């Protein structure tokens with residue numbers, strides 16, 4: 001194990017600008033003042049970690065306090081972000097030191113899990129993070145995509161500026177999000193972060209707009225999008241970029257997508273955070289033309305294994321003993337008896353023999369219900385110790401919705 005020779009400090013509010021400058025350097029972009037201020041509002045200094053070499057800041061990591069949707073409920077989760085090490089100090093164990101310290105801090109804070117978006121997928125498995133939710137990147141040619149014609153009154157659509165309709169957006173997001181593993185709770189500060197829209201980051205497109213759907217019971221869905229003009233010798237070839245579509249009615253979902261796929265002078269659509277079970281693929285007449293590309297979204301780390309496993313619900317009744325190994329947080333290592341079902345769950349130290357064996361990373365992969373036990377068994381990373389245990393526990397770890405994630409934090 002590489003260990004950092006430099007001490008780790010807790011951040012103060014006034015360190016934020018310096019952290020921002022380091023992270024902008026590492027992510028190869030300039031400082032955007034408006035975005036920087038919304039990020040300052042979500043920054044929690046006491047959860048920021050810094051490493052300095054002399055006076056120079058050379059490494060950072062931070063966590064945000066939010067609830068994460070899990071099968072059957074939600075759990076307090078450290079949302080890990082702002083991770084970076086200066087190019088002058090890379091591959092000397094600074095990240096390793098930060099991650100170890102951060103996992104300890106998260107455990108002490110009483111959050112059973114940590115969650116993050118990874119800049120590169122190979123960075124976090126060594127720290128026990130497992131790929132818990134994937135997403136589809138959709139880029140399609142709207143001329144090739146048709147939705148079924150409306151069968152009756154599909155309600156009414158209105159356009160507005162998102163910041164003018166914050167109350168509607170928050171209400172719909174909270175209502176729909178109650179049954180969406182992978183979605184993170186948004187308070188006012190997080191809505192501002194999601195909706196910040198500096199011109200310098202639009203890449204020539206319009207400001208962000210919202211289309212709202214009104215059904216028989218009022219506003220029940222919204223879509224956030226922008227458009228970008230492009231003209232070719234043969235005519236228009238504009239782009240519609242969709243950020244999120246959140247609806248509590250099928251009519252709203254259909255109506256919003258019908259509009260988004262048929263905006264005049266646009267010929268292409270891009271939607272980079274579609275769920276792996278996105279209904280759009282079941283609605284259009286030629287799903288292949290959506291060009292779906294499967295990539296990683298959320299990485300989950302179980303910080304307190306029994307608390308985390310007891311915090312979610314299971315699709316079927318399950319009673320299983322799992323032998324877990326965790327090199328970084330040895331408190332998690334051991335045999336845990338999980339008893340659960342759709343309504344309750346408990347997880348306690350086991351006295352009997354184990355049915356399954358895996359490392360803590362596998363539990364992260366399973367946690368949101370989007371990864372099959374048998375898939376992990378087929379990789380050899382999860383082992384069936386009692387014949388029949390996979391068939392018994394496999395359906396329980398799944399869920400009726402694939403996990404998904406709306407915003408990168």
Ligand SMILES: CC(=O)SCCNC(=O)CCNC(=O)[C@H](O)C(C)(C)COP(=O)(O)OP(=O)(O)OC[C@H]1O[C@@H](n2cnc3c(N)ncnc32)[C@H](O)[C@@H]1OP(=O)(O)O
Nearest residue numbers: 026081082083084085090091092093094095096116118119
């Ligand atoms: C949640 C988020 O914020 S995601 C954003 C992460 N940040 C970035 O991508 C910004 C650019 N990259 C960086 O700042 C750095 O390269 C970091 C933070 C990814 C890695 O920091 P370092 O201090 O170099 O990592 P460290 O030396 O502790 O490496 C730990 C181990 O991970 C490996 N590793 C670290 N980064 C990478 C990588 N990008 N690709 C492959 N392996 C990596 C190292 O080889 C090392 O392996 P070992 O223990 O087998 O020797």
